[in-house]
Amino acid sequence: MNHPFASETPGRRVGVLALLVWGLAACHRAPEVSADEVEEESSPAVLTIDAMDNEQHVLRGGFPLDSGVFRVELYEGDLLLGEALLEEGRWSIPWQPGAGSESLEVVAYSMTGTELRTRLDFQRLRFTEPEGLYAAEALLTLPTAPDTTTRYTLDGTAPGPSSPVYNTPLVLLNRRGQPAPLSLIPTNPDTSPESWRWKPPATPPMLATVVRLQRFSGETPVGPAEARTYLIGQSASSLPVLSLVTDAENFFGHDQGIYVPGRMHDDSPEGTAGWGTGNYMQDGKEWERPVHVEWFEETGRPVFAQNAGVRIHGSGSAALPQKSLRLYAKEDYGPEWFQAAFFPDHPLTDFKRLLVRTSGQDQQSTKLKDCVLQGFLRQTSLALQACRPTVVFLNGEYWGLHEIRERYDEYYLASHHGLNRKHIVILEGDGLLDTGEAEDAVPYAELLAYVREHDLSAPEHFAHVEARIDVDDFIDYHVAQLYFGNEDWPDNNIKFWRYRGGSATAGAGDGRWRWLMYDLDAAFAGGPEVNSLGRLLRDERLGEPFVVLFRGLMKSPLFRERFIARFHWHLDNTFASERVLARLDAAVERLAPEMSQHIARWRYPESEESWRLEVQRLRDTVQGRPEALRRFLHEELGSP
Structure with a gap:
């Protein structure tokens, strides 16, 4: 897959907004088919329900182009809701779930006289309840309150006064085949050595659904912003899952994005060190960004969710494509501590700072050395960082294997030794x-x-x-x-x-x-x-x-x-x-x-x-x- 902006010169600025617009446009393109999927093309014709525009209240799906389908109807129970609009193997129809909505059935009629059918049964979820990470297709109810308007987003951005207004349950479907624009943003310069230069994903990444909400009185926010992550129709991971949600500009914006070469590289592309330059090589409070953090056990059971601060962690390893992060619990964002049993058999459950580490330079070989080798020393009295391999999602996009770690600092030493x-x-x-x-x-x-x-x-x-x-x-x-x-x-x-x-x-x-x-x-x-x-x-x-x-x-x-x-x-x-x-x-x-x-x-x-x-x-x-x-x-x- 070629990056959509591969022809851009190094000095030209490409905003995250442009990438997101490209990503939305990609929804209407035929998905790329890998070699592994070729066999599926010869399988029996399949009718799908695969996308919902919750703002415009439009349900969408697909059918094989060569199936001779000429009419698609949508039913809720025995009630015919209407006939869908057909266009190049896609169908769409206006639909809003109601209080009694439980299931949908789509029927496609072919010129050969055959019928294709598919059914969708909804799970009911409530945003305010500690639901698990993994869920079937669902209808999600958001909280509302008198004299306020609940607004939401589904792309990771913080809801603002012009974000969609919530007035009916949100339809959450498996996002397979939808675009993952953040994964297509280069995270080091194309002048980086080939042995550790950024490469686009070989296959489309797994996608979660991230729901962010904010209540408003007029244009004034009321209370803190909140977020929830759901993996719809996905099998459970063998590892815990960490979901990070932030405005895309905080990670990928040219001027303020902490995960990209950005302005700092443009201003000084050569630098003085072998690892080069970039926004990701910066440190300090100026380069801290707000983030919402959710942690789930392997089963999908939610452990905690809170707002926090995030910075890039590491020195030379920050120049590699996948980067380590440092999370800060602060009153500025929410709770002053991360309070959770992150590490089995660990004496502490309160942490001021946490690392989300990629295994540094070892990410290109075994991807486990520092985490595992420190574990060999548990029977000594040495200071060691508790560590747990973790899968990370960023704004709903699969971001790969990391390690949740303790961070050495004065808080670590004070907590471990009562000082x-x-x-x-x-x-x-x-x-x-x-x-x-x-x-x-x-x-x-x-x-x-x-x-x-x-x-x-x-x-x-x-x-x-x-x-x-x-x-x-x-x-x-x-x-x-x-x-x-x-x-x-x-x-x-x-x-x-x-x-x-x-x-x-x-x-x-x-x-x-x-x-x-x-x-x-x-x-x-x-x-x-x-x-x-x-x-x-x-x-x-x-x-x-x-x-x-x-x-x-x-x-x-x-x-x-x-x-x-x-x-x-x-x-x-x-x-x-x-x-x-x-x-x-x-x-x-x-x-x-x-x-x-x-x-x-x-x-x-x-x-x-x-x-x-x-x-x-x-x-x-x-x-x-x-x-x-x-x-x-x-x-x-x-x-x-």
Whole structure:
């Protein structure tokens, strides 16, 4: 399928409104037929009821052009409602559901004397009730109130004073064959490297129905806007579903859209970094947009629905076609917390911020590394992000596989450890301030200076450092990174934190530095034989601030002995091949039913076959990794 604006020059602006107009026009085009559907063309003639214009109250359907149909009638019960208008294999007829509407039957008469029939039985839904995500064809009742007018939209836009007025139940049908214009908008420039350039969907994406409503007194909104998502006539997913609804301009507008190259790319198309430029590379409150969020369990049971804020999440990975998002619960939009049991067996149900992650750079290969590999470490005391694979819809269009995740920030650390978030300090990289006051970076800089100036083989010098970092946490963190062979670390993707509330507090509030495990997308990239330990000990290409603490501690016999013993314990337990493979295979089994649809939507990974090959490479690596690391421990540290 060619993008309708493929001939546009990079500098020319194409508004989302134009795309939506194109999409509506596409409703009247014959749908594209894939190779898999060719066999269906020779099947018996089929009469369909497949579209409803709820604003104009027109019901539509189709019939085979070669069937000789010359008249189509619509019945409600035994009552003939009228004869439909016929045009090139399509029929249409004015119709409004009434209070007693339960079913419709359409009868098509052929010149050969045969009749085609189809029947539609409606489920009754109420917007105000917590209905499930999955439903049969339905009549939806919206709430009304005296002295107000209820207006609605079905395309994701926020209802305004000129939006359609609700006065009769809305007819919700399966949207198969309808256009999905947002999926045809390029999400990185056509100058991006071919290996990660945006591609149009291979097949039409699955579509949900999104109903947004707003009550008005005259032209003044009354109360908050609300939204509900329904998958009509679709089978249930094997994963939870997250529905995001926002004005299309918030994601795809040239000036304000956070998901496209847009203005920022036009103003500076080259940029200075290898990932290029775009609106999606921006951060901060200025690039936060309103969004309505709904979360459904695998069964379709609704868990919560609320308004929130959304930003793009990630740095380099934001330049890839499918992008990670960050959700903010704020009083500006609605509830101040996301309150739901997102993660099974997780102690928390209140979250200030959530990630909707695409698996970063790994979205082109296994699409599961960071989520699954962090899960291997649950029996340690390391800070880890709870994670759950999730299917996402954006304004009703299937947006592919993501992961709902916790986000590392002061709210995460305060919630997990019962601390005052205002006393939490987070640094990143070589000691740059992420969260806290400017002076909060000084203790870490002083610690590194001490390590440079003192030989930690002396017990008193090691004790000085041990009083300032959680050594056990430091060891577990480094053992895990070395096992993973993470090539995008330690001079990237490194964060650490402390509580500056004082050293008298026990546990994580004791004031010592601890490390945060995240972004394992580059794990195992070099296979099982990568000597990550030797790299950390000797590689001069690693920036000195990133390795000075580890290399200094290795001079301490006390630390060295603890490190080696803990490493062997992890290889025998945490990273035992049978344990790791079982968890990896379970994760693959969860994703497998969704991969075909995801690959058709984003074209990355390249195919199901290539995905399974990448997964097998990962399996081969984890099988051989413990033996290789035992050898490196002996060669580098003299471990028996």
